[in-house]
Amino acid sequence: MESKEPETFEDAELKAAIRRAWRGDSAPPELIERIRSAAAESGSAPNRFVGPLRPGGWRMAMAIAAVMLLGICLVGYRMSRVAPSAPAVAAVLPESLASELVATHDMCCGAPDHHMPGLPRKDFDLIASVLTRRLGWPVLAGSLGDDWTFKGASICPVGPNHSAHLVFKHDNANVSIFSLPASVLSGQAENVSYEQVEAGHPIASFTEHGGLFCVVGSSSDGSLTLGAVSAIRQELRPRLETPAVSMRLTVALQ
C-alpha cells in the first residue's frame, strides 16, 4: 500500500486553508512564563555553574541554601531534645511533628481549592515532577481511586518546614499526603515505617529515598482508621519505585 503513494504531496489550497484554521493557536502567556522559569531554574544544576548565574538561577541557589540551613538547624534542634542513646529507628513520629502535620492537614482540608496556581492538575507524575524540582526532595503523588476527589496539590508549611501537600476528600473524610525531607527526623533512616494517632488523626508514614512521606487522615465519624490510612500508604508507596520517579530523584539529586 505504501509503495503506491506519490512521492510528493502538494495542495496549495489545502495548505492555505489549514493555515487559516490553525495558525492562530499560540502558546498562552502563563505557559511561556512557566517554561521560562523552569528553564532558568534548571540552569542552577551543579554541573552548570560554569559561568555567571543567569537571571532566575539565584532563586534556586537561595532555595538550596535555605533548605540546607533549615536542615542543619532542625537536626541541631532535634539532637538537643533527643538523648544520644535514643534509637535511630522509631515506630512513631515525634509528637511535635505529628501535631504540625495534623494542624496543616486540618487547615488545608477546609480550603475550597487547595491547588497551587500553575501546577498541573490532572497528571500526578507531572505534579510530583514539578514539586520535586521545586522543593529538591522526592514527592509522592498518586490517585487514591475514583471514590476520592482530588482537592489539589500545593507547598504548605509544616511547622518550620515546607512540604508538598496533596489533599483528597471522600464524603466526610479527608486525606493528606505530605512529602518532607527525611532530614526533619533526627537519626533519619531509610525504609522505616511509622504509625500513630495524633489528636484523633490516623497517621501512617515512611522514609525512603531521603524523603519522609506521611498519610494523614480525618473523618467526622471516625470511619477513617489507622488501618485505612496504612492501606493508602501501602498503595501509594510503589509509586516511588516507578521509572518516572527514579528520573525525578536523579533530577533532585543534581
Place this chain on the structure above:
Amino acid sequence: MKLSQAQFENLAMEQMDMLYRTARRFTRDSDRACDLVQETYLRALRARATFDLQAHGIRPWLVRIMRNLHLSRAERESRQPRAIETEALDTWSAASDGKASSRDIFQNMDEELVRALQELPEDYQAVLLLWAVEDFSYKEIAEAVEVPIGTVMSRLHRARQRLLESLKDFGDERRLIRE
C-alpha cells in the same frame, strides 16, 4: 554541532508556539496541551547534551520528545492507539473521482474545515499541521513522528481524502443552492 546552554535555550524557546499547536493536535485539549508542552521542555532541557543540531534539527527533535511523551501518557491511561497505518486508501473515492477539487472544497469553508480537521485522528492532524503551518520538510516530519517519508505521504493523502469526504456534502449543498 553542539550548542552552548544559552544557544540551546534560545533555539528551543523559539519553538514554543509550534509545540503548543502540535500539542493541541495531539491532546485536543488546551490544558493537557500546556502540561504536555511544559513536560516536553523539561525533558528537552535535561536531554540537552544528547542533542546534535546537525543530525536532527531542533524542531523534529522537540516534536519527537513531545510525541513520545504523549504516547507514554496515552498508554498509561489505557487508551488504545489508532491503527491508522492499516486503513485502506480507498475508503473514500467520490471526491477525488468526481468533479470537486481542493479549490472548490477548501475555499470559503473555514468553519467546516476546522470541524473536519478536529475529527481527524491525532497523527493525521499532527502531520498536516507540521506540513501546512510549520513548513516542515517531509524529512523533518518523518523524523519528528518517527515514520518513513512514504508514510508521511500516505498520511497527508489520507488526511486530505478524509477532509474532502467530510466537506463534500457541504460543498454539494452549496452548489445546489447556487444552482
